[in-house]
Amino acid sequence: MKNKKKKTDVQLPQILNLDDDFSLIKRFIDGDESTFNLLVLRHKEKVRNIIYLTLNNHELVDDIAQEVFLTVYKNLKRFRFESQFTTWLYRITINKCKDHLRKIKIRSIFTPIKDEEEDFGYSTSPDEKDIAEIVRKAIDQLPEKLKIPLLLKDIEGLSYQEIAESIQCEIGTVKSRIFRAREGLRNILKPYESELM
Amino acid sequence: MKIYAKKYELLSAYVDNELSDVEIKRLEDELRFSKDLQEKLSDLKRVKKLTSSSVKSVPENHYFDTRLSAVIRNNNPWFFQIRKYFPIAGIVALSIALMVVLKVNPGIVNHLLEKQKSNISGFYKQNLKPLLYAADLTNEDIFNFAFYHQLPLDNKKHQYLFLGTGQNGNQFFEIKNVNQFSNVNNLAKFVKGLNLNSIQKHQVDSILSNYADDLQSQVLVNEKNTVAINSNIWNYNKAIVADLVSFAARANREEMRNVLPAGFNSYYNNGSVARLVSEVKAANGNKYIFITPDTIFSDSFYFDKEKFKQNMKRLNEEMKKMNKNSENFSFNFHIDSNFVNNTKIPSYNGEFKIFVDSNSCLIHLPQVFVPQIQYPNLDSMAANLGKAADLFKSFSFNFPEMNRGKNFNYKYFYNDSADGYKFNFRAFGLDSTFNFKDHKLNSMTGKNFRRFNFNNPDSLESFYRSFFGDSTAFNQKEMEKELQQVQKQLEQFQKQMEKLQKQLPKNQKQGKDHKSIEI
Numbered sequence: 001m002k003n004k005k006k007k008t009d010v011q012l013p014q015i016l017n018l019d020d021d022f023s024l025i026k027r028f029i030d031g032d033e034s035t036f037n038l039l040v041l042r043h044k045e046k047v048r049n050i051i052y053l054t055l056n057n058h059e060l061v062d063d064i065a066q067e068v069f070l071t072v073y074k075n076l077k078r079f080r081f082e083s084q085f086t087t088w089l090y091r092i093t094i095n096k097c098k099d100h101l102r103k104i105k106i107r108s109i110f111t112p113i114k115d116e117e118e119d120f121g122y123s124t125s126p127d128e129k130d131i132a133e134i135v136r137k138a139i140d141q142l143p144e145k146l147k148i149p150l151l152l153k154d155i156e157g158l159s160y161q162e163i164a165e166s167i168q169c170e171i172g173t174v175k176s177r178i179f180r181a182r183e184g185l186r187n188i189l190k191p192y193e194s195e196l197m
Numbered sequence: 198m199k200i201y202a203k204k205y206e207l208l209s210a211y212v213d214n215e216l217s218d219v220e221i222k223r224l225e226d227e228l229r230f231s232k233d234l235q236e237k238l239s240d241l242k243r244v245k246k247l248t249s250s251s252v253k254s255v256p257e258n259h260y261f262d263t264r265l266s267a268v269i270r271n272n273n274p275w276f277f278q279i280r281k282y283f284p285i286a287g288i289v290a291l292s293i294a295l296m297v298v299l300k301v302n303p304g305i306v307n308h309l310l311e312k313q314k315s316n317i318s319g320f321y322k323q324n325l326k327p328l329l330y331a332a333d334l335t336n337e338d339i340f341n342f343a344f345y346h347q348l349p350l351d352n353k354k355h356q357y358l359f360l361g362t363g364q365n366g367n368q369f370f371e372i373k374n375v376n377q378f379s380n381v382n383n384l385a386k387f388v389k390g391l392n393l394n395s396i397q398k399h400q401v402d403s404i405l406s407n408y409a410d411d412l413q414s415q416v417l418v419n420e421k422n423t424v425a426i427n428s429n430i431w432n433y434n435k436a437i438v439a440d441l442v443s444f445a446a447r448a449n450r451e452e453m454r455n456v457l458p459a460g461f462n463s464y465y466n467n468g469s470v471a472r473l474v475s476e477v478k479a480a481n482g483n484k485y486i487f488i489t490p491d492t493i494f495s496d497s498f499y500f501d502k503e504k505f506k507q508n509m510k511r512l513n514e515e516m517k518k519m520n521k522n523s524e525n526f527s528f529n530f531h532i533d534s535n536f537v538n539n540t541k542i543p544s545y546n547g548e549f550k551i552f553v554d555s556n557s558c559l560i561h562l563p564q565v566f567v568p569q570i571q572y573p574n575l576d577s578m579a580a581n582l583g584k585a586a587d588l589f590k591s592f593s594f595n596f597p598e599m600n601r602g603k604n605f606n607y608k609y610f611y612n613d614s615a616d617g618y619k620f621n622f623r624a625f626g627l628d629s630t631f632n633f634k635d636h637k638l639n640s641m642t643g644k645n646f647r648r649f650n651f652n653n654p655d656s657l658e659s660f661y662r663s664f665f666g667d668s669t670a671f672n673q674k675e676m677e678k679e680l681q682q683v684q685k686q687l688e689q690f691q692k693q694m695e696k697l698q699k700q701l702p703k704n705q706k707q708g709k710d711h712k713s714i715e716i
Contacts, residue, residue, distance in 0.1 A: 048258075052255040061255050065261065069265055136251050139248065151248075159215070178209055179205060185247075185248065189244075196247065
């Protein structure tokens with residue numbers, strides 16, 4: 001028993017929390033640029049995952065992530081500490097992803113564009129057997145305004161409030177979009193219902 | 198349809214655990230009775246599970262940080278490239294700026310140093326006022342200053358300023374805490390020894406008083422514990438000696454003829470003393486040596502005598518009114534006992550050498566400007582004083598009664614007053630012996646100081662070394678033997694004196710006009 005007590009008394013190394021983001025940013029503003037590397041180290045994987053899930057293209061992940069962090073580097077001295085750093089970082093990430101998707105749209109201006117909101121009836125190749133892959137492809141077919149809140153909730157685990165701040169909309173809108181995304185996903189996956197069940 | 202859509206949204210939020218407690222309770226109540234809602238909930242949970250399980254993390258890129266740093270650097274190349282040169286650039290810029298400044302104004306460093314010195318000297322020169330006025334200088338003090346080179350630094354006369362000339366001819370002065378060499382009633386002895394009448398005595402007082410006014414401006418002090426000593430004070434010392442000896446010779450030529458050196462008669466006859474005195478007074482030296490708690494330096498300082506005189510009356514009146522306060526006004530030069538045992542403290546400007554011991558502060562002044570004034574070689578008188586002493590045998594001598602044949606305690610301060618060493622010293626009236634008087638009269642040559650090694654850092658210790666060799670840990674038995682011998686000699690000497698005194702009336706009757714002088 002005594003040994004157990006002793007074990008619980010041992011202080012574990014303190015894990016960096018959100019407040020530490022602020023202290024790192026303050027040090028960066030004061031001229032200690034090395035703290036930026038720490039911020040990158042802490043958040044790069046999350047940023048890269050969001051990009052990957054949003055664009056579903058791992059080749060673009062590092063380029064977009066670099067753009068994200070370059071934007072953060074340039075604007076970090078103007079950070080106002082009114083919201084969490086992650087909220088600001090995810091907003092930049094999502095905006096960068098949107099920018100990229102917009103560029104793709106402009107490039108394919110002469111190619112026919114499907115109705116983003118209502119065209120849920122797109123069916124994938126029946127050869128695809130891997131369930132995870134099927135689901136990812138189904139998610140990718142969702143319009144980005146539905147897809148992003150869904151991914152931030154179900155995969156990144158953000159709250160509705162955080163998602164609302166990241167994509168700059170109301171909580172009610174987030175709630176509605178996530179529901180619509182799930183409905184859309186259900187419709188897309190209907191042909192694979194037997195395999196998924 | 199819209200109502201159902203809203204219900205389904207709530208179910209979706211319920212799955213995400215984003216509803217309030219009230220909403221949850223209401224929804225769960227409805228769920229119990231609605232199969233449709235239960236199926237929808239089941240669908241939503243299944244979709245959420247599928248979405249969450251489809252997560253495939255992007256493979257880690259180990260070069261991401263390096264690439265990002267390169268991107269940031271390339272994005273801001275100018276800043277990053279020159280940033281590493283910032284320290285060197287700063288040093289180079291500072292060096293160039295210094296070079297330019299020194300080229301344009303080469304004397305700026307000296308100017309700054311001089312300014313700093315000037316600031317320091319200005320600070321310590323503020324409110325300087327005559328110490329000797331404050332110490333209530335008497336004719337006795339001036340007389341002692343002339344012959345024994347000592348001036349009181351405080352009203353209670355516990356601290357003295359001693360002036361002297363070292364073996365190498367350089368001036369020095371010493372501030373002593375203990376009045377172990379105090380001279381009492383020397384002026385009275387001088388008057389009595391010369392058998393001066395009341396008019397002549399008045400003239401002596403007048404001579405001394407005449408110098409009091411001038412001596413006031415020779416030693417100045419202020420509340421910052423600064424002592425400023427005019428380098429002309431050495432000449433004043435010689436002028437007063439010359440004036441007094443010259444007067445003494447004129448007043449009683451018969452008596453002084455035997456003690457004055459050959460050629461002194463011509464000296465005081467040709468008016469050189471008067472010339473010396475007037476030259477010293479006219480010199481009006483404004484070069485002072487400033488002794489401060491921080492440093493010692495020499496600098497020019499003009500002391501406005503006239504303005505001071507004007508203020509004197511007013512001050513005198515005020516001091517009379519504030520009698521108690523004037524008594525409280527005193528100056529005490531602090532000797533830091535931490536410096537004891539330091540035989541030499543390096544001077545601040547290479548000009549002064551300072552020696553501090555438990556009871557004195559000795560300062561050598563090798564380069565201090567002292568006005569050069571031609572005056573008779575009074576020092577030659579010292580050589581003849583030995584012969585003169587023999588002639589004094591025909592006079593009577595007075596041993597101080599209080600010490601005669603009695604023991605008195607002499608407290609010897611061994612390095613520090615805390616380790617005092619007491620021993621009994623057989624009194625034999627040093628003050629009245631010829632030899633001791635001889636030393637004192639010779640003191641204006643500085644010989645007296647040398648004899649007692651007063652320029653040695655611990656003067657008191659050296660004094661006893663002259664008796665007991667190099668060690669102060671002397672053998673008490675040997676000392677007792679020596680003292681007994683001295684006592685025997687003194688007793689013989691006393692008997693001789695008594696015989697001589699008895700013979701004197703006979704001699705007087707026989708017409709031999711020898712006068713008795715008590716010194």
